[in-house]
Amino acid sequence: MDLGSIFFYKYRRFIKTLQIYVLLSGPGLIVMLADNDAGGITTYTVTGAKFGYGLIWFLLLLLPVAYVVQEMTVRLGAVTKRGHAEAIFDAFGSFWGWFSFLDLALVNWLTLITEFIGMTAALMIFHIPPVVTVTIVSVIMMLMVLQGRYWTWEKIALLFAALNLIYIPAAFMVHPSVGEVLSVGLIPHFPGGFNATLFFFLMANIGTTIAPWMIFFQQSAVVDKGMKEKDIPWGQMDTLIGSAFTVIIAIFLVVVTGTVLYGSEVESAAQAASILITTNPWLGTFIAIGLFDAGFLGAICISLASSWAFGEVFGWAHSLNLKIREAPWFYACYFFALISAGAVVLIPNAPLVLITLFVQVIAVTLLPAALVFLILLLNNEEIMGKYRNSQLQNVAAIVIVIAIIVLSTLYGITTLFPELLS
Amino acid sequence: MINIEQVLGDRIGSVIRGWIDKIDGINRKYAVPRIEMSRGVKIALLFLRVYLLFLVLLLGFKFYTLLQ
Numbered sequence: 001m002d003l004g005s006i007f008f009y010k011y012r013r014f015i016k017t018l019q020i021y022v023l024l025s026g027p028g029l030i031v032m033l034a035d036n037d038a039g040g041i042t043t044y045t046v047t048g049a050k051f052g053y054g055l056i057w058f059l060l061l062l063l064p065v066a067y068v069v070q071e072m073t074v075r076l077g078a079v080t081k082r083g084h085a086e087a088i089f090d091a092f093g094s095f096w097g098w099f100s101f102l103d104l105a106l107v108n109w110l111t112l113i114t115e116f117i118g119m120t121a122a123l124m125i126f127h128i129p130p131v132v133t134v135t136i137v138s139v140i141m142m143l144m145v146l147q148g149r150y151w152t153w154e155k156i157a158l159l160f161a162a163l164n165l166i167y168i169p170a171a172f173m174v175h176p177s178v179g180e181v182l183s184v185g186l187i188p189h190f191p192g193g194f195n196a197t198l199f200f201f202l203m204a205n206i207g208t209t210i211a212p213w214m215i216f217f218q219q220s221a222v223v224d225k226g227m228k229e230k231d232i233p234w235g236q237m238d239t240l241i242g243s244a245f246t247v248i249i250a251i252f253l254v255v256v257t258g259t260v261l262y263g264s265e266v267e268s269a270a271q272a273a274s275i276l277i278t279t280n281p282w283l284g285t286f287i288a289i290g291l292f293d294a295g296f297l298g299a300i301c302i303s304l305a306s307s308w309a310f311g312e313v314f315g316w317a318h319s320l321n322l323k324i325r326e327a328p329w330f331y332a333c334y335f336f337a338l339i340s341a342g343a344v345v346l347i348p349n350a351p352l353v354l355i356t357l358f359v360q361v362i363a364v365t366l367l368p369a370a371l372v373f374l375i376l377l378l379n380n381e382e383i384m385g386k387y388r389n390s391q392l393q394n395v396a397a398i399v400i401v402i403a404i405i406v407l408s409t410l411y412g413i414t415t416l417f418p419e420l421l422s
Numbered sequence: 423m424i425n426i427e428q429v430l431g432d433r434i435g436s437v438i439r440g441w442i443d444k445i446d447g448i449n450r451k452y453a454v455p456r457i458e459m460s461r462g463v464k465i466a467l468l469f470l471r472v473y474l475l476f477l478v479l480l481l482g483f484k485f486y487t488l489l490q
Contacts (some may be wrong), residue, residue, distance in 0.1 A: 298486045
């Protein structure tokens with residue numbers, strides 16, 4: 001075979017691989033990009049403003065953390081063809097099933113409110129009233145699911161996910177010193193020494209990397225997409241690429257705020273955007289658009305995670321491939337979650353700060369259980385067969401899960417008792 | 423035994439009765455855990471129960487301190 005033929009063969013193979021990936025990608029990319037939701041974007045914004053580039057190395061550590069946990073949901077979904085809520089009921093009985101399901105429904109609904117808070121705050125910067133934001137967002141999100149095809153929903157969601165990349169050009173706009181980013185950011189150290197504030201931010205960054213809804217969402221999405229055992233390597237690649245993107249976006253956002261807001265007292269991404277829009281309108285606009293998109297992406301995934309879980313537990317038809325008349329309860333849950341969460345944000349003097357803090361505490365009650373169940377299920381030969389966790393996967397998963405449980409619990413406790421850190 | 427239909431009226435009562443039956447059906451369907459209760463599984467579930475109890479006590483304590 002001549003060189004031209006070899007090149008052509010390799011080119012065709014690459015194109016074919018790319019085509020298969022585009023066809024099978026989705027759940028991993030979407031869940032990981034939605035991981036940078038409104039709360040996540042706020043955490044990264046404040047981390048950059050507080051510690052500059054100093055914690056970029058820590059963000060890099062979150063890549064394997066996110067991948068190891070979410071990859072397990074791909075295998076579990078593809079092998080069992082069941083969502084996480086149903087899998088817990090089936091494997092551990094109704095007590096743990098109801099506990100996980102009700103806790104998930106509550107924490108998802110509260111998180112959905114925080115996504116609406118992020119979206120309304122972002123668009124307030126452009127003088128768009130919250131009622132308009134909530135209405136338009138709810139209508140778009142309803143239209144996204146009404147076309148009756150999972151594939152179409154997924155590709156629309158991927159378009160919104162791509163908007164998350166806006167922080168990359170934003171980082172180039174602030175002209176950071178690449179040498180400084182690399183030298184300060186990549187060498188593990190604790191800027192200002194290991195103290196209570198730094199510890200709180202480390203916990204917050206871990207807490208925003210793995211949330212309970214992500215586990216339930218990706219497993220249900222894998223099932224709804226119809227992925228089979230043979231698709232697992234593609235799902236794993238999808239999750240790995242998604243994990244890389246989520247960390248890259250977080251790092252670029254930290255670079256932005258670490259460059260232009262380092263040392264400022266910033267408490268949220270919306271506040272950062274408001275400050276920047278007066279000095280650098282484009283940059284402020286980018287931060288605001290990114291925050292809105294993050295909230296939107298989080299909202300579509302969280303409301304779907306709840307609807308899938310309701311469908312799985314109550315035995316209702318639950319697929320985006322079904323029309324409203326074929327799965328009325330599934331869509332009713334989706335619409336109810338959206339409308340009620342949006343309405344809460346519009347209530348005058350609603351305790352939104354309290355809700356935001358409450359989310360962190362309630363999430364802590366569900367996350368350890370969801371993670372422990374994940375590991376137990378992935379180790380069950382009867383359920384997983386040859387796709388059960390290997391010894392290496394177990395070591396990685398157990399170490400990561402213990403770290404997440406300890407840090408997220410401490411995060412929840414310090415949210416309840418902030419005086420412990422002072 | 424209380425008749426829900428008599429207390430709440432036929433329409434609301436039958437809806438609630440339907441839900442109760444549904445939940446009862448789910449409980450019966452998943453009454454026996456499928457996973458084998460090996461020592462590792464038992465320890466993990468015990469840990470989760472203790473952990474949840476700890477969190478509930480913590481939330482209760484927070485509520486108590488708020489009332490003080």
